[in-house]
Amino acid sequence: MIQSYFDTVQLVERLHRHFLDVLRRLGIEDINAVQALLLANIGAEDVVIRDLKDRGYYHGSNVSYNIKKLTETGYLEQERCSHDRRAIRLKLTDKGMTLCDHIRELQTYLSDEMGKTGLSAAQMDSAIHTLESVERTWTDFIRYGRRPG
Numbered sequence: 365m366i367q368s369y370f371d372t373v374q375l376v377e378r379l380h381r382h383f384l385d386v387l388r389r390l391g392i393e394d395i396n397a398v399q400a401l402l403l404a405n406i407g408a409e410d411v412v413i414r415d416l417k418d419r420g421y422y423h424g425s426n427v428s429y430n431i432k433k434l435t436e437t438g439y440l441e442q443e444r445c446s447h448d449r450r451a452i453r454l455k456l457t458d459k460g461m462t463l464c465d466h467i468r469e470l471q472t473y474l475s476d477e478m479g480k481t482g483l484s485a486a487q488m489d490s491a492i493h494t495l496e497s498v499e500r501t502w503t504d505f506i507r508y509g510r511r512p513g
Contacts, residue, residue: 372498386474390466394437399430403439403460404467410455412445439463 384397392400405416416427431454434440439460445451456464478488 369498372494376495376498386470387467390463390470392463395434395439399434399439400463400467402427402430403434403456404464406440406454406456406460407464408456408461410453412451412453414451416454434460 384401387397387400390400402416413427413431431440431442435442438457441455441457442452443455445453
């Protein structure tokens with residue numbers, strides 16, 4: 365089990381780096397792949413910065429820096445919420461929506477390519493279930509601080 369666990373952790377890290385490399389292949393010059401992924405996570409909905417953090421996508425000042433950069437480059441608009449002036453609502457601009465459309469097209473293409481190699485939806489669902497179990501274990505450790513021995 366221990367070797368499988370270590371292999372999974374390494375694979376997750378490699379997959380994340382490869383996914384960012386895939387996004388770089390879109391030819392985006394003015395933002396980085398992490399910022400492109402942030403735009404894809406926002407998508408067509410208006411979100412509050414706090415929601416992105418609550419979903420577990422981003423932590424601390426990292427999200428603030430990236431949102432500032434995306435606003436400066438014209439991918440994102442920010443406005444204060446009328447009911448809570450402390451909260452800032454984020455919305456993609458037309459430029460941001462166009463990039464998200466390209467990301468979705470790329471993801472559809474890659475998904476189709478995986479299907480051609482024989483990878484099934486059931487196999488992907490099994491992988492998701494496994495990774496969610498790893499995530500729950502890590503989240504419990506982070507929240508409750510259980511330590512070995």
